[in-house]
Amino acid sequence: MTKSDEPTAATTRAWVGLMRAQRSVLSAIEKDFKAAGLPPFGWYDVLWELVKAEDGRLRPFEIEARTLLAQYNLSRLIDRLEKEGLVRREAFEEDARGCWVVVTEAGRAMRARMWETYGPSITRHVGRRLSEAEASALAALLSRLG
């Protein structure tokens, strides 16, 4: 490895910190979800993207881009959400290969119920550890890596 490819100490600390912070906060949040008897954390993102979207519907590939889920994982996550009645698949008329994923009323209700745990959990595990200015600065820096 040539010298210029070697990460600087600060870069390495940033990357290791990113992994550790994410794991640590995520596992704390997942613990809160479990304690509240909620479905898996990962369901939230998909439901939220659908709720935000016009008509509560998105194509799978759109959800994929927004959530960074792998295609095959999303496909099966939709299966599970559908089995729970939180979303339903509908035909996409203009292209018979595709489909819509539509959030149901139960899905909207579940999203809202999850937020009641999720919101405070974010506050506890992130907000309480940083000032407003720090949170802003962190968000700005992280957006450079997305």
Next chain:
Amino acid sequence: MTKSDEPTAATTRAWVGLMRAQRSVLSAIEKDFKAAGLPPFGWYDVLWELVKAEDGRLRPFEIEARTLLAQYNLSRLIDRLEKEGLVRREAFEEDARGCWVVVTEAGRAMRARMWETYGPSITRHVGRRLSEAEASALAALLSRLG
């Protein structure tokens, strides 16, 4: 949910950014590992902790604390590393419940070989996107969440 539990916009952006940045960079790095024909990314951390440790050995619970791996996941990860000859388990004399995990020469060599891909990968996906000062600031902020 009471008002005070609701995360601020900056806190939420920080958390969402943390998830997205970690997923995005991790998946880019994993792609580099695969392209180089290396074993799974997760093996690196364990090997590295062992190489850093005195005598190249640690107790499983010590690795667990350093890597944030779940106990049952680490137990089976050690199985896999052992099967590849990268580590070996040795008896821990003072407490028959425990064991040592010792990195082998092959394990040290593999760690070094992985770094040849990993180092440049960190540089490419993290270092190149931030100035030194930004990387430092990011590391400092992230350390507050660990």
Next chain:
DNA sequence: ATAATGTAGATGCAATTGCATATATATCGG
């Protein structure tokens, strides 16, 4: 029109993870 290529999404199968619990000590209170 047709063959080649591209895209959306699903799926079989093996590997990994999570959960609950097991196993084998160790330690502690009486």
Next chain:
DNA sequence: CCGATATATATGCAATTGCATCTACATTAT
């Protein structure tokens, strides 16, 4: 010393993930 409790690690099993590939339809070039 003895039973109760705690600790270190392993493991059976179900759920999830990753990989490779499949199906079905769409688009493009000839």
